[in-house]
Amino acid sequence: MRAIPDALVPSAVGPDAAGGVGATGGGAATGGSAADPGDAVAASAPQADPDRTTLTAAEAAHPSDDELLAVAEGRHSGPHSVLGQHPRTSPGGGRSGTVIRARRPLADAVTAVLSSGARVRLDHLAHGIWEGAHDGEFDDYVIEARYGDHIDVRDDPYRFMPTVGDLDLYLLGEGRHERLWDVLGAHVREHAGTVGTSRGTAFAVWAPHARAVRVIGTFNEWDGGRHAMRRLNGQGIWELFIPDVEPGAVYKFQLLTREGAWIDKADPVAQRTERPPHTASIVSAPPAHEWGDDEWMRRRAETDPHTAPMSVYELHALSWRPGLSYRELADALIPYLDDLGFTHVEFMPLAEHPYGPSWGYQVTGYYAPTARLGTPDDLRYLIDRLHQAGYGVIMDWVPGHFPKDAFALGRFDGEALYEHGDPRLGEQPDWGTYVFNFGDSRVRNFLVANALYWLDEFHIDGLRVDAVASMLYLDYSRTEWVPNIHGGRENLEAIAFLQEACATAYREHPGIVMIAEESTSFDGVTRPTSAGGLGFGLKWNMGWMNDNLRYIANDPLYRSYHHGELTFSFVYAWSEQYVLPISHDEVVHGKGSMFTKMPGDHWQKLANLRLFYAYQWGHPGKPLLYMGQEFGQPSEWGEERGLDWWLMDQPPHRGVASTIARLNALYRSTPALWELDHDPAGLQWINGGDAGNSVLAFLRRDAQGDSVAMVFNFSNQVLRDYRIGLPRAGRWVEVLNTDDAELGGSGVGNPDGVRTAPEPLDGFDQSAHLTVPPLAAVWLRPADS
Known part of the structure; x- marks a missing residue:
């Protein structure tokens, strides 16, 4: 008062x-x-x-x-x-x-x-x-x-006109309001009266099953009777303008269910929240950050990210260096990325979530960056700094399911609203969560607008959509399920939602990328929606990840018996447009780190790592690596602790990071490594069938025909005088040798390069003899290129 x-x-x-x-x-x-x-x-x-x-x-x-x-x-x-x-x-x-x-x-x-x-x-x-x-x-x-x-x-408050107009109400009712966050939620504004204007906060919420809705908060001592909202229409939009409520005010909505119970709920469209474990929403100030990334945004709109270089560093912002805020993260992360040379950073979900060990994948505040790291403007600052330093920003987005926390979306107005009412459709048993009702146009609107919100308000360059497979199939991890109208297992409503989200995102924000984490053989994930596909730009290649991690874990003595696991990904490498992920999921929950997956002693483990990363960067697709794996952290990742940064002071582990830096430098500067990622013309085999030596050799090509020859020795033997065919006569030089002593290797290789002779081999008129180090990759290109 x-x-x-x-x-x-x-x-x-x-x-x-x-x-x-x-x-x-x-x-x-x-x-x-x-x-x-x-x-x-x-x-x-x-x-x-x-x-x-x-x-x-x-x-x-x-x-x-x-x-x-x-x-x-x-x-x-x-x-x-x-x-x-x-x-x-x-x-x-x-x-x-x-x-x-x-x-x-x-x-x-x-x-x-x-x-x-x-x-x-x-x-x-x-x-x-x-x-x-x-x-x-x-x-x-x-x-x-x-x-x-x-x-x-x-x-x-009760002498003001509604702050939600007829056009907004129509678009909300139709499920077509692409700037939903501008209407629903809490917005500080000047609102016209009869003589002048008043400053305050306009509150609006969708709650069609509620009999009454009130705003409670610090401005009314949490007494909802002071600020009952009015229902504007039959769609269930409730609204109230409260004068003198300023940014920073803490609030919730209090809803009267049809059964007569009052329930308190956080705002589904709040753009700021209390820091967990507190659960209320906060009236957010209008954005005050002044963007300095105009040049980045201009170039982004003119670039096709799918055929451009993209090497991704995935991180969990809360545990990369625990205790850093969004702003402090910018100061620490950018120099580190400069050292490593990645083109993009991918943040695990940054939307608000109550349970830390969910890593952000159980979202309660879809429009609110987590308050654990700062304010929305602090996040804008981080992304702006990354853009100005030349790094793209991808964020994980979780539209497939949401948690059952009583203060959040679940049974929002006392009944199933955001989730499907039938538990066979509306619950995800694997994670104990609710599944969005993709058949409701207003729920789809909430999610599609949310994707646009992150792209628009935070200049995010791409969304990696989590758990797409769980959305595509009605029988996903269920013993009881409901077939679609054709009797099939495909979730037609979810498919339509994903198509709408992708098509709308690409239309509204040229130059962004939509990425699917999809683990099945569903056809057309990266096919355009106009051709019946889901419309994603890229898809995580989970098959590549599983096959190759299983292969590399074998003792080199036995790898020759598993050669097919190494080469199988080339059978379908161009069936979709792929990201090659070594993600957080592979280094947690007992799976061990990348270091511990490797066979052999400490030196051999690190050599295998350097070899594996060279193979990942050389394979068609966009490489992605999770934090800590770039320097061979032995311990498994856990969100409750930071990385073992002290290992960067150990030369063998520093050598792994130097390998990543060298790979990224080559990757950025060599179009053959990315320009034709999604075209079979971008790869030509030299020898894929040398199972006895556990060797793969192929060329990566660019659109002009320039090539890089890659030889991968997965055995623990030095292969001396190893002969391969090459497409061009003359001297070829090493541009990468993962056994380089500066990277922690033994120094075996071809320091003076190799020279071809007119001896046909592997379908080429020229061939050369070279030394291939054990557990190592050698990349060559013509000396005059």
Whole structure:
């Protein structure tokens, strides 16, 4: 509460629509009108029904005791039709002034102070509702209430027009509002009254099953009766403008279910939240960050990311260096990326989540960056800094499921709303979570707009969509499931949602990339939606990851018997557009780190790592590596602790990081390694069948025909005088040797390069003899290229 003298009473306020009866002045949001949109919904409702949004003119002039009681208890769905200001009618039926009503329980006296300074005494009607009248038109006013010796003066929320306009309501109802976050949630704004404007916060929420909705928070001592919202239409949009509520205010929505229970919920579209374990939403200030990445955004819009270089460093922001904020992360991460040379960083989910060990994959605040690391503007600062330093930013996005926490989306208005009501469709047994109801256009709208929100408001360059397989199949990890309308197992509604999300994201933000984490053989994940595909730009190649991790774990003595695991990925390498991931999922929960997956002693493990990474960067597809694996961390990752950074001071482990840096430098500067990633013309075999020596050899080519020859020795033997065919006569030089002593290797190789002879081999007219180190990769290219 605040007590102020009469001389300081504000005059910048305006009239409420009063149920659309005789309202004048005031401004609605985009597409709005002067009439309350609730009129059409409740005009025929019976008298004394607290679920009504409006009253007739006669009822507004003389509300019943039941109406007054419902308003007093904050369970009326249209409190503006009773509270606020209304036209007073004369006995002859004409207008004879204005009636003002306010809810002030326990007050000793209540007065409305008009913009002119005129004072209108209000008398107590019943249940804490006060009423008074004056002879003038609608005006701006505040309510002055006396409690003993204390005077409380507050602007009146119930005299304002709706802040959600007719066009917004239409688009929300159709599930087509691509800037949903601009309408729903909490927005600090100047809102027009009759004479002037008032500053405050506009609250809006979708809750179609609720009988009443109230705003509770630090600004009303968590007393929802003070701020009951009005239902605007049959779609269930509730709205209230509360003057003087500023950024930083903490709030929730309080909803009355159809069963008569009050439940408290965080705002589904809140753009800021309390820091977990606290669960309330926070009124976010309008973005104040001034972006400095104009050049990056311009170049991004002109670039096709799918055929551009993309080597990705995946990290969990909370445990990369624990304790760093978004801003501090920029100072530490960028120099590290400069050393390693990746082109992109991929953050595990940054949206708010209550349970840390979920790593962000059980989201409760889809529109709120996690408060653990700072404010939304702090995240903007981090992304801006990354862009200015030349790094793309990908973020994991989780539209497939959400947790059952009572304060969040689950059973939001007392019934299944965001989730499907049938547990065979609406629950994910693997994770104990709810599944979104993809068949509801408004739920799809919530998710599609959320994708656009991160791309638009935070300049994210790409979204990696988590657990796509769980969305595509109705029988995914279920013993009981419901077939689709054709009797099949495909989730047609989820497929339509993914197509809409991808197509809309690419349309609205040229140069971004949508990436699917999809582990099945579903056809057309990266095929355009116009050709019946899902519309993603890239897909994680889980088959490559599984086959190659299984292969590399074999002792080199036995690898010749598993050669098919190494080469199988080339059979389908161009069936989709792929990312080659070694992700967080492969180095946690007992799977061990990449270092521990490797056979042999300490030196051999690191040699195998260097070899494996060279193979990953040389294989068609975009390489992705999880944090800590770039320097061969032996311990398994856990979100509760940071990385073993001290290993970077150990030369053998530093050598692995230097290998990554060398690979990335070659990758960035060599179009043959990425330009034709998704075209079979980008690879030509030299020898893929030398299982006896556990060797693979192939060429990577660019669109101009320039090539890099790659030889991978997965055995633990030095292969001296090993002969391969080459497409061009002359001298070829080593551009990479993972056995280089500077990288921690034994120094075996071809320091002077190799020279071809006109001896046909492997389908080429020229061939050369070279030395291939054990557990190592050698890359060659023509000396004059």
